[in-house]
Structures are given as structure tokens and as C-alpha cells.
Amino acid sequence: MAADARGAIVLSARSLSRDYPQGSERLAVLRGIDLDLAAGERVAVLGASGSGKSTLLHLLAGLDRPSAGHVTLAGVRLDELDVTGRVKLRNRSLGFVYQFHHLLMEFSALENVALPLVIAGVRQRRARREAERLLERVGLSRRRHARPAKLSGGERQRVAIARALATRPPVVLADEPTGNLDEETGAEVYALMLEINREFGTAFLIATHDAVIARGAGRVLRLDHGRLGPSPRDSA
Template identity: 55%
Template sequence: MNSQVEINPEESRPQSSAEVVLACRQLSKIYRQGTNELKVLREVELEVPKGERLAIVGASGSGKSTLLNLLGGLDTPSEGEVWVAGKNLASLNANERGWLRNASLGFVYQFHHLLNEFSALENVAMPLLIGKQSVAESRAQAQEMLEAVGLGARLDHKPAQLSGGERQRVAIARALVAKPACVLMDEPTGNLDRATAKEIHNLMDRLNRETGISFIIVTHDPDLAAALDRCLHLVDGQLVEDWKPGDHV
């Protein structure tokens, strides 16, 4: 199977003057149980241009992780569309969506989800190997990325041999190694102490400047949210700018 997803210009959504790497239109998610209906997301609209660092904040249970999963193609919306690198996810079959995610998106979670039986180098090389790149090239690029996040001396260490901050650096390296258009992060510093979290903040800022990769970061960390280019609040199922408690959507 061809690992490249062809993009038909006629299918691509109109884009603004800044290159849009990820977008959604009228995005909704509804959970139904019997006659009960819970609308977690309501007609969410979002565009993320190349190189933007976007924070999404909101109360626990407001749907932030659900939104992130929809934007990453890990879940299917009840209504609306998600566009990644100019391609409507709904127009792709499961294999094509998988290839597009692997090529265009990176993922980092609060819990790093590293494979414990593999070394740091092997964990970071995994997306490249899935993309059918040679073992030698994959290992070389993985080593380069681990060196970029300050783990050049930990290449052969397995996750159990690394600190929490080091494991999160490995997860970030894995998310970035394929040079995606956008990295989606769900509470990337939520499990770290303040000093380590600050190191991760600085690392993400540097990698954004050096690579031009966009970041969408779900966070409860006010320092991280304040340091990014834009902050949106998820309130009553919608994204709101400049929202504060007491405001209505």
C-alpha cells in the first residue's frame, strides 16, 4: 500500500493567507445512552496556522481530551469535519487516516505511553519504521532527535531506567521525529514537578522556533498556557477566546 496520501486540490478546504495545518468546522460530539443525550462539543470552529502554539484550557470533564482525540483522528465526530494538512479526515478510509496521522501529526500525553520493552532510541524510531523508512535511517533520525532534547547519553536506556522528565522528553522526541505539521499534547507536564515542567516548557518553545511545528496543548498549567501564542477556553462545548468565569457563551 502506498504510504503517501494524495491530496486532491478540489477536495481541500479554502485556506487563509497563513498556511493552516489543522482545522475543524461545526465539530460536535454527542454521547447517547438510551433516550439520554449528552452533547460534549457543540459546533466547534478552529484553525491552527503553521507554527502556532495554542493552549486549550477548561474545567475537568469539559471535553478537552475528547476534542484533542477528534482533532487527531483518534475518534469520530457526531457532526462536522476535521481537516489535517488540507485533507478532510472523513474522506479517508481507516488505512489512509492512519498514514496521514503518522505523517502529519504527533501525540504527547500526560502518561508518556512509551513501550517499556524498547529503548529510548527504539521508541523514538517507531513512527519512522511504521512509515516504512529503513532501520538505519530511522535509528539515525531518532538519535538526532534524542540529542536535540538532551538525551544523547540515554539512547539505550529503557523507560524504567529514565526519570519522569526524561521519559516525557522521549515522548516529545517520538512525536517530533517524523517532522509532523502539528503536535497534539494532552497535559504534557501534568505529572511532572515544577522544575521539570519548566524544562519541558523551554524545550517545546525551542523546538517550535527551530522546526516551525504547530503545537495544540491541553493543559491545566496557567504558566504554560500564558506562555503560548493563543489560549482558548472550552466552555459549554465551545471554544471561547478571552473568557473568564461568569461570562456566558
């Protein structure tokens, strides 16, 4: 990414709300969230379990629709696209890392990483070459032909990170990416995301309930009672 692209807003939310039916009532999970993520930025979203972190990330990725408000990704409003348009924009502009890897179990690590490129229309050979490069970057060259079942939890998350980066999107959203790992492995996976953030200039928004993880972020926000605000560390 060019240096002058830093500072541009790559993802934003305006008055974002989401509620779910609960009996005859509505459960308001998000209540008017505003967020701007700048190119190359690193933001942690802290929140207790059930505070709405996954709901927020799914809305930001266009995987779910808000009850009110809207999301703009790479300059395009998600609500103005049809399903195909959203899928295309997401493929190009956004990577997603889940708590439970979500890799395709029938595919090798290499095939999993190459898939977003193939979907983007890149030829097989080039997609595989690029996937090899990314797997090398996350330290998994030797394991590239292994299927996810043969990989450790930390290795699977490294593959998931490589996959999220495949199309070199400006934004990666990570939903408790270390939540399923032991402390040491989680710290390694998190450190890898920080390195990649610096090297590739990819903006990262990382949801976590772990305040220690959040310490490495450039900005820490807290999701509480459906609202997103600066965390005590940042507001001090």
C-alpha cells in the same frame, strides 16, 4: 519549513461536535467547535478537568470520530479517508504527546523514537540515526538505550516529544503533557516544546488546565460548556 509556508492552515475543525450516550440521554461534550491552526503556531487550550480537552484532541488527531462536523489535517479531510488512510496521514502529519507518555515499555528510548519512521517506511539505519539526532535535541543522548521504566517522568516526556517529532510533522497535539510532572520539570518540558516550535516551525496545540503554562502560548483558547472561544487574556 519554508518561511512562506507560515500562515497556511495545517489543522482545522468545522462545527465539531461529540456526544456520548448517558443512560437514555446524550451527554454533549463538544457543541460545534471551529478552529484553525496555522503553520508554526502555538495555541493553548485551557479548560477545567472534564471540559472535553482530551475528547477534542482525539477528534483532531482522527483517533475518535465526531458526532457532527469534520477535521481537516494537512489539507485532507479525515472523514473522507478509510482507517489505513487516516493512520498514514497521522503518521506523516501529526505527532501526539499524552499526559502519560504512552511509550512502548519493551523498547528503548531510541527504538520508541525511531518507530514512527520505520512505520513510515524509512530504513532501520536511517531511522535510528534520525532518532539519535532527535534524542540529542531533547537532551537525552546518554539515555538513548534506556527503557522507559528506567527514565524519570520528565525524561519520558522528552522521549515522547522526540517521538512526536520523528517524521517532522507540521502539527503536534499535546494533551496535558506536563500534567503528571512536578512544577519545575513541567516548566522545563514546556520550555522545550516552545524551543522546538521555534526551531522546527512545528505548530503546537497544547491542552492544559494550568493557566501559567498557557501564558507562553501565542494564542490561548478556553473550552467551556462544549464551546471553544478566546480566553479572557486574549479577548482583553
